[in-house]
């Protein structure tokens with residue numbers, strides 16, 4: 428798709444081949460409308476007010492999960508399932524994947540329409556090693572318009588730095604969602620040259636450099652942040668979906684015995700599906716800011 432590398436579900440877009448500061452959001456928007464909306468119109472989809480579509484599909488996906496859980500609990504309790512139930516489980520998984528495909532199309536249209544109709548509320552940041560937090564702000568989100576060679580969507584990951592050194596842009600990569608089902612181990616490296624991210628302009632944390640962001644996170648602010656995060660425990664984050672079940676993950680706090688009382692080691696999102704072990708750790712300031720921003724329209728600052 429031309430110069431769009433990926434679109435994040437919470438409305439940010441990775442743009443490639445951005446070389447000059449003159450290539451501003453407005454120009455980009457015009458291209459975006461051409462590339463994506465025309466494509467959708469050709470598919471005879473309504474171009475306005477798509478929000479209810481994604482909401483309704485999410486409800487369908489949840490209901491599929493509930494039906495599936497009944498059978499999974501039966502399986503776990505009895506140690507076996509009759510053939511017709513096993514077939515039913517397979518059918519439900521297939522239904523969910525179909526629904527998720529529909530959701531991705533509707534969501535792409537929703538995001539693009541939002542960006543195209545409100546261009547003044549967006550700005551583009553050029554990514555470099557002191558802007559990695561802008562990318563970290565998007566971690567865990569469903570990625571649209573970014574496909575693995577196998578056809579599945581990909582999500583943004585970064586390699587871990589066990590020594591605690593700061594992240595570089597080259598630490599990031601795309602990973603196939605099929606990885607979580609043991610179906611595909613596809614990865615793609617994250618392009619680090621001429622790359623921009625168009626994001627909402629009203630996010631304070633994204634106006635700072637990565638270093639400035641860490642420096643502004645003072646002790647009193649940390650305490651306030653923990654209090655605010657705790658108010659959202661057990662709540663869904665509608666932009667972070669389980670890569671297997673495609674339902675919103677839920678905020679949890681680690682057991683007290685299990686964390687070192689450092690805010691970056693205390694909170695995570697977990698899939699609410701029966702026995703699902705998928706989690707997304709909130710292990711950077713940018714991720715915590717993003718979570719709070721999605722919940723309260725205000726980050727950590």
Ligand SMILES: [Zn+2]
Nearest residue numbers: 575577603611
């Ligand atoms: Zn794949």
Ligand SMILES: [Zn+2]
Nearest residue numbers: 669672698703
């Ligand atoms: Zn799950």
